Amino acid sequence: MGDKAHSIKQGLLQSNELYQYVLETSVYPRESEHLKELRAATQAHQWSFYSTPPDGGQFLSLLLQTMNAKKTIEIGVYTGYSLLLTALALPHDGKITAIDVDEEAYNIGLPFIKKAGVEHKINFINSDAHKVLDQLRQDENNHGSFDFAFVDADKEGYKNYHEKLMKLVKIGGIIAYDNTLFYGTVAMEEEKVGLKRRPIRKAVMEFNAFIAADQRIQISQVPLGDGVTICRRLN
Numbered sequence: 629m630g631d632k633a634h635s636i637k638q639g640l641l642q643s644n645e646l647y648q649y650v651l652e653t654s655v656y657p658r659e660s661e662h663l664k665e666l667r668a669a670t671q672a673h674q675w676s677f678y679s680t681p682p683d684g685g686q687f688l689s690l691l692l693q694t695m696n697a698k699k700t701i702e703i704g705v706y707t708g709y710s711l712l713l714t715a716l717a718l719p720h721d722g723k724i725t726a727i728d729v730d731e732e733a734y735n736i737g738l739p740f741i742k743k744a745g746v747e748h749k750i751n752f753i754n755s756d757a758h759k760v761l762d763q764l765r766q767d768e769n770n771h772g773s774f775d776f777a778f779v780d781a782d783k784e785g786y787k788n789y790h791e792k793l794m795k796l797v798k799i800g801g802i803i804a805y806d807n808t809l810f811y812g813t814v815a816m817e818e819e820k821v822g823l824k825r826r827p828i829r830k831a832v833m834e835f836n837a838f839i840a841a842d843q844r845i846q847i848s849q850v851p852l853g854d855g856v857t858i859c860r861r862l863n
């Protein structure tokens with residue numbers, strides 16, 4: 629179900645055919661039915677392109693399970709594709725703090741989260757994530773307590789999120805940032821990028837340079853989905 633949902637996009641690959649090949653060979657056959665259903669329900673929504681692409685999602689799921697993540701934080705939930713894949717990847721007693729200003733979008737995905745039997749792992753906070761991170765930081769018990777963070781919200785806020793998350797994620801923990809190649813616009817001349825995308829492209833480019841210079845983390849720029857940068861906290 630919903631396997632054509634991403635057929636109009638080629639992601640960052642050379643061709644649509646190659647992207648379809650990856651999806652149909654390696655991703656869709658292994659995607660949970662709950663994720664397929666949530667993805668299909670999201671298609672009717674006006675910002676369905678916000679949803680984490682299934683190939684990027686599959687990678688995050690592998691990462692979460694490889695590192696035995698138990699306590700995670702997600703900034704930018706939308707209808708919950710990345711949230712549901714995280715909840716499915718965590719153990720039964722895993723916990724996710726999920727933050728978004730848009731509760732209506734979350735309610736579109738919630739029935740699928742419930743059907744998958746993983747709602748108990750999720751603490752959804754309907755608020756501005758910058759404020760929530762400030763509140764979490766005020767309690768020292770939260771310092772170094774998260775195994776994993778996924779950031780997929782306001783791209784202009786990524787630098788700010790990074791400083792706050794560096795306190796909350798444990799040494800050896802992972803912070804994953806989505807859209808760090810932003811449709812490939814980061815490598816395009818500004819004049820060739822549509823006006824609407826320019827401010828986000830600029831913010832993403834500044835963030836990429838900033839993160840590359842941060843010696844407190846190890847990084848890898850993964851060209852999956854819309855580009856995901858994986859950061860491991862070193863100290």
Ligand SMILES: C[S@@+](CC[C@H](N)C(=O)[O-])C[C@H]1O[C@@H](n2cnc3c(N)ncnc32)[C@H](O)[C@@H]1O
Binds near residue numbers: 704709730755758780
């Ligand atoms: C790209 S979508 C997230 C997609 C989601 N990860 C998924 O897989 O479907 C970005 C979300 O960030 C939320 N957002 C933007 N700025 C925010 C902020 N300052 N605090 C909390 N949520 C924010 C938006 O409401 C939107 O739902």
Ligand SMILES: O=c1cc(-c2ccc(O)cc2)oc2c(O)c(O)ccc12
Binds near residue numbers: 679680780806807
């Ligand atoms: O085109 C977008 C825009 C955003 C975006 C920009 C600013 C915000 O405050 C929130 C979201 O996010 C996107 C995204 O995550 C994606 O996967 C594709 C496109 C966009």
